[in-house]
Amino acid sequence: MKTIPEYFGCMVFNDEAMKNFLSEDVFKALKSTIEGGEHLDSSVANEVAHGMKDWALSLGCTHFTHWFQPMTGITAEKHDSFIIPQEGGKVIMEFSGKELIKGESDASSFPSGGIRATFEARGYTAWDPTSYAFVMGNTLYIPTVFCSYTGDVLDKKTPLLRSMERISAEALRLLKALGRDDVSHVFATVGAEQEYFLIDKEMYIERRDLMYTGRTLFGARPPKGQEMDDHYFGAIKPRVAAFMEDLDHELWKLGVYAKTEHNEAAPCQHELAPVFTTCNLASDHNQLTMEVMKNLAPKHGFVCLLHEKPFEGVNGSGKHNNWSLTTNTGENLFRPGKKPFENKQFLLFLAAVIKGVDEYQDLLRISVATAGNDHRLGAHEAPPAIMSIFLGEELEGVLEAVANGEEFVGAKRSKMGMGVDVLPEFKKDTTDRNRTSPIAFTGNKFEFRSLGSSLNIACPNIMINTIVAEQLSQFADVLENSDDINSDIHKIVGDVYKNHHRIIFNGNNYAEEWLTEAEARGLLNYRTMPEAMEHYGDEKNVRLFEKNKVYNRNEINARSEILLESYNKTINIEALTMLDMARKDIFPAVSRFIGDMCTSVASKRSISENLPTDAEVGLIRKLSDLLEKFSDYADELQAAVDKAHASKGSALEISYVYCNDVLSAMQKLRKVSDIMEQYTCAQYWPYPSYGRLLFTM
Numbered sequence: 148m149k150t151i152p153e154y155f156g157c158m159v160f161n162d163e164a165m166k167n168f169l170s171e172d173v174f175k176a177l178k179s180t181i182e183g184g185e186h187l188d189s190s191v192a193n194e195v196a197h198g199m200k201d202w203a204l205s206l207g208c209t210h211f212t213h214w215f216q217p218m219t220g221i222t223a224e225k226h227d228s229f230i231i232p233q234e235g236g237k238v239i240m241e242f243s244g245k246e247l248i249k250g251e252s253d254a255s256s257f258p259s260g261g262i263r264a265t266f267e268a269r270g271y272t273a274w275d276p277t278s279y280a281f282v283m284g285n286t287l288y289i290p291t292v293f294c295s296y297t298g299d300v301l302d303k304k305t306p307l308l309r310s311m312e313r314i315s316a317e318a319l320r321l322l323k324a325l326g327r328d329d330v331s332h333v334f335a336t337v338g339a340e341q342e343y344f345l346i347d348k349e350m351y352i353e354r355r356d357l358m359y360t361g362r363t364l365f366g367a368r369p370p371k372g373q374e375m376d377d378h379y380f381g382a383i384k385p386r387v388a389a390f391m392e393d394l395d396h397e398l399w400k401l402g403v404y405a406k407t408e409h410n411e412a413a414p415c416q417h418e419l420a421p422v423f424t425t426c427n428l429a430s431d432h433n434q435l436t437m438e439v440m441k442n443l444a445p446k447h448g449f450v451c452l453l454h455e456k457p458f459e460g461v462n463g464s465g466k467h468n469n470w471s472l473t474t475n476t477g478e479n480l481f482r483p484g485k486k487p488f489e490n491k492q493f494l495l496f497l498a499a500v501i502k503g504v505d506e507y508q509d510l511l512r513i514s515v516a517t518a519g520n521d522h523r524l525g526a527h528e529a530p531p532a533i534m535s536i537f538l539g540e541e542l543e544g545v546l547e548a549v550a551n552g553e554e555f556v557g558a559k560r561s562k563m564g565m566g567v568d569v570l571p572e573f574k575k576d577t578t579d580r581n582r583t584s585p586i587a588f589t590g591n592k593f594e595f596r597s598l599g600s601s602l603n604i605a606c607p608n609i610m611i612n613t614i615v616a617e618q619l620s621q622f623a624d625v626l627e628n629s630d631d632i633n634s635d636i637h638k639i640v641g642d643v644y645k646n647h648h649r650i651i652f653n654g655n656n657y658a659e660e661w662l663t664e665a666e667a668r669g670l671l672n673y674r675t676m677p678e679a680m681e682h683y684g685d686e687k688n689v690r691l692f693e694k695n696k697v698y699n700r701n702e703i704n705a706r707s708e709i710l711l712e713s714y715n716k717t718i719n720i721e722a723l724t725m726l727d728m729a730r731k732d733i734f735p736a737v738s739r740f741i742g743d744m745c746t747s748v749a750s751k752r753s754i755s756e757n758l759p760t761d762a763e764v765g766l767i768r769k770l771s772d773l774l775e776k777f778s779d780y781a782d783e784l785q786a787a788v789d790k791a792h793a794s795k796g797s798a799l800e801i802s803y804v805y806c807n808d809v810l811s812a813m814q815k816l817r818k819v820s821d822i823m824e825q826y827t828c829a830q831y832w833p834y835p836s837y838g839r840l841l842f843t844m
């Protein structure tokens with residue numbers, strides 16, 4: 148049997164495979180495209196394609212696919228075989244540079260937010276050489292971007308790549324201004340911790356809500372939930388352990404640095420964290436991880452739920468996006484070092500994040516907005532919808548000192564220049580870990596914790612990269628023309644703290660008091676997706692994206708439209724599923740139970756009028772009343788759905804109908820159903836209960 152280092156990445160067209168299947172010149176040319184962003188000419192592309200195909204054939208491949216990330220949030224693929232017909236009814240296996248570089252696909256079925264009318268169905272996929280091709284099953288997967296005939300982007304990878312170029316360029320400008328000529332590229336690095344649920348497949352297929360929507364729409368709380376805290380980091384059950392082992396194995400073959408696995412807070416909830424890598428690769432790898440999880444689960448008799456809130460009353464699943472900047476020379480730009488107070492470079496990069504987050508709170512909130520995530524944010528299990536940064540008191544103290552030092556620049560500065568450190572030495576772990584902050588500085592990186600578990604992490608990283616690039620650019624503008632660089636750095640950092648310290652909060656973000664305090668600080672609190680989405684196209688945001696060439700106005704409007712449509716469709720499906728379950732299963736089940744009790748009361752009475760029937764009659768009465776209500780609320784939900792369907796407004800206007808009318812009608816219906824479930828004989832209840840779903844593993 149092969150050891151892990153031996154088989155790691157064996158399904159990836161990585162450097163080792165390239166060296167084996169490409170000539171040295173072609174390998175070098177490809178590497179300079181990957182690392183230096185240089186254009187790849189078509190003769191080289193042909194040779195790369197040839198080598199890639201030979202490698203794929205050696206692994207038993209018959210097909211290739213351009214693997215892309217349309218706005219659906221999941222990946223898409225169309226498989227073509229390598230066969231080329233030859234004379235005499237034979238075939239050969241071929242793959243050209245043209246097929247590698249560009250694919251043309253009918254884009255009309257992918258969401259485009261009006262960018263591309265259905266009659267102009269043409270969409271292009273283009274090879275992203277910065278992310279390795281890989282093999283799954285019998286297919287060679289080529290990571291690609293996806294755009295329309297006019298060049299407007301229709302996917303999540305293109306803007307991510309654009310934002311990575313921006314942040315590299317602006318970080319380099321700033322480093323150069325600081326006299327750093329040794330660095331030629333700066334990479335945004337990301338490690339995405341992924342939470343998920345595993346539930347029994349047999350029970351899953353008995354619940355249409357899970358099958359159609361990924362979450363339970365009905366379900367009374369079981370007597371036991373997660374209150375004993377006995378699952379977090381608990382011993383992993385053998386069946387789950389076998390799944391995790393298999394998962395690691397598959398991911399390692401695909402070159403994904405799967406590292407840490409543990410149980411999470413809720414029963415049946417688990418987490419996988421990889422070792423970080425460059426942003427683009429981390430994003431592709433996270434998509435792959437989610438796919439492999441879903442595909443592998445049935446083999447172990449499970450279904451993997453990636454929904455943000457599969458069960459009410461127990462924690463939902465999120466994703467932590469650990470983000471940092473690293474130079475091509477391997478230096479983490481967010482490493483404070485022993486004396487952050489004297490580490491001007493660190494303070495500037497830190498200031499860029501603080502200012503960026505404060506100025507673009509709305510975009511960060513938007514970047515994690517989905518119908519599913521609205522159930523988590525602010526529900527005391529995930530950070531609230533209010534964006535803020537946790538720095539820890541020590542680091543905040545450093546910034547405060549810089550800001551105050553401004554007052555007496557002359558005298559103090561010469562003192563500081565002599566290396567007198569007035570601050571206690573900063574140690575990485577002296578501040579307690581804060582688990583409630585949406586954006587926590589965790590020693591040498593920022594952990595953005597508001598993401599929902601199913602999210603494509605490209606979205607938040609596009610935002611972070613762009614807003615930080617913008618700040619770095621503004622700082623570079625000042626420092627490139629500075630006569631007194633030290634005093635200008637102090638001024639920049641001090642001003643950022645003075646003007647933006649409201650965004651720093653080291654306390655408990657789950658506490659009620661924070662809501663009041665955040666409001667007093669003037670921080671945004673967009674509780675629901677529609678509220679947040681209203682601001683995507685705000686002038687300041689359009690200016691940011693256009694200036695940084697990440698999106699044009701057209702693309703922002705399209706994205707906004709697509710995200711809102713997806714929100715509306717999601718809730719629509721949920722509402723229709725509820726109605727279906729309510730009418731076809733729950734109502735008849737409760738009615739049958741009531742009917743059977745009536746029969747039993749009648750037969751008791753037929754034996755003797757004196758036999759007590761109060762308990763049955765009481766329950767019959769109680770359930771009958773509830774059933775009446777249930778039926779009325781189902782009608783109300785239907786009316787709310789009809790209202791949404793009849794609305795001729797924009798996607799945003801319709802989203803408010805879903806958010807206000809439909810969701811609240813859903814909640815009412817569920818509440819009565821959950822009470823009925825508690826009073827109905829388990830044998831009559833049409834679905835596996837929460838208790839069975841969560842605790843029989």
Ligand code: ADP
Pocket residue numbers: 336337338339340420421422423424467469470471472479589591592594
């Ligand atoms: P936890 O958040 O559970 O305490 P860790 O802090 O150990 O876990 O790490 C979380 C994630 O952060 C891991 O995926 C790790 O690879 C990633 N990470 C560590 N350093 C960096 C970095 N410089 N850039 C991006 N991600 C990083």
Ligand code: MG
Pocket residue numbers: 340467594
């Ligand atoms: Mg974490």
